[in-house]
Amino acid sequence: MKLEEITQNVYYVPGAVNIGVLEVGANDANGANAVLIDTGLDREAGRRILKLLEKNQLKVKAIVNTHSHADHFGGNSFIVKRSQAKVFAPEIEAGIIQYPYIEPLYLFSAHPVRDLQNRFLMAEASRVDFILKEFDHGLKPLNLDLDLEIIPLYGHSPKQIGVAVDDILFCADSVFSKEVIEKYKIPLFMDIEKQKQTLSFLEKSDYDFYIPCHAKPTSDISELVELNLGVIERVEEFLAAERGTTDEILRRLCKEFGIRLADFTSYSLMLSTLKAYLGHLYDRGVLEVEFGDTLYWKGAK
Numbered sequence: 001m002k003l004e005e006i007t008q009n010v011y012y013v014p015g016a017v018n019i020g021v022l023e024v025g026a027n028d029a030n031g032a033n034a035v036l037i038d039t040g041l042d043r044e045a046g047r048r049i050l051k052l053l054e055k056n057q058l059k060v061k062a063i064v065n066t067h068s069h070a071d072h073f074g075g076n077s078f079i080v081k082r083s084q085a086k087v088f089a090p091e092i093e094a095g096i097i098q099y100p101y102i103e104p105l106y107l108f109s110a111h112p113v114r115d116l117q118n119r120f121l122m123a124e125a126s127r128v129d130f131i132l133k134e135f136d137h138g139l140k141p142l143n144l145d146l147d148l149e150i151i152p153l154y155g156h157s158p159k160q161i162g163v164a165v166d167d168i169l170f171c172a173d174s175v176f177s178k179e180v181i182e183k184y185k186i187p188l189f190m191d192i193e194k195q196k197q198t199l200s201f202l203e204k205s206d207y208d209f210y211i212p213c214h215a216k217p218t219s220d221i222s223e224l225v226e227l228n229l230g231v232i233e234r235v236e237e238f239l240a241a242e243r244g245t246t247d248e249i250l251r252r253l254c255k256e257f258g259i260r261l262a263d264f265t266s267y268s269l270m271l272s273t274l275k276a277y278l279g280h281l282y283d284r285g286v287l288e289v290e291f292g293d294t295l296y297w298k299g300a301k
């Protein structure tokens with residue numbers, strides 16, 4: 001684990017989840033204060049991040065969580081206990097960070113089977129001290145010498161945010177790498193309309209550097225935007241011509257895209273993703289529904 005410097009005060013730690021580190025002025029202990037953007041999957045990730053910061057004489061004053069998936073806030077509780085860092089998170093996401101049971105609960109739509117109560121879907125709970133609003137500047141209650149901006153990147157999760165600082169955008173899970181898409185085929189987006197708006201925002205944006213959590217940092221985001229948009233378009237095209245129950249469509253979608261559902265986790269995540277698309281196509285009038293012995297989707301006349 002190491003700090004990669006981007007500008008004098010902006011770093012990231014490459015890993016399964018790229019973690020942002022912002023240096024924000026000297027402290028009394030001959031070091032500097034730092035703000036973390038996300039904290040990794042679990043307490044081990046938190047422990048490693050803290051060790052790395054200590055080695056670099058950085059003292060964590062705040063954590064900004066981009067969204068409420070376990071691999072982005074699982075390190076919080078360890079770091080908060082050892083550092084008294086204040087936690088900032090966007091609304092809705094903050095609820096799940098404080099009550100992680102909500103994630104497997106919404107994925108299963110009922111008390112989740114034990115298989116779903118795993119460390120990838122249910123991290124250790126963390127306190128959230130302050131709610132971030134879109135386009136907020138700085139981390140106001142903390143009085144840090146830091147000019148950052150909270151950028152809405154909704155879609156992958158309901159209220160995911162990015163952090164812009166020094167013309168660099170930490171853009172969370174708004175785009176996925178080619179490798180991730182090759183592995184999972186259809187990445188997790190929960191609100192297709194918002195996700196398209198996010199991709200269009202990224203395409204038009206002009207930051208010097210973009211740091212996604214699950215792709216290599218890049219100065220040109222357009223290739224990743226195209227790639228992610230391409231998947232959305234292919235899924236939409238396939239579903240617009242479908243009819244049947246949700247499970248029938250899920251089976252054909254998996255066959256079409258070469259997806260294997262190996263367990264409750266992969267099944268639940270793919271079902272959620274499919275429902276995001278079906279809901280979006282229904283709201284736009286592309287699909288209709290029929291109720292009888294169950295729910296049937298079909299193309300609108």
Ligand SMILES: [Zn+2]
Binds near residue numbers: 156
């Ligand atoms: Zn995520």
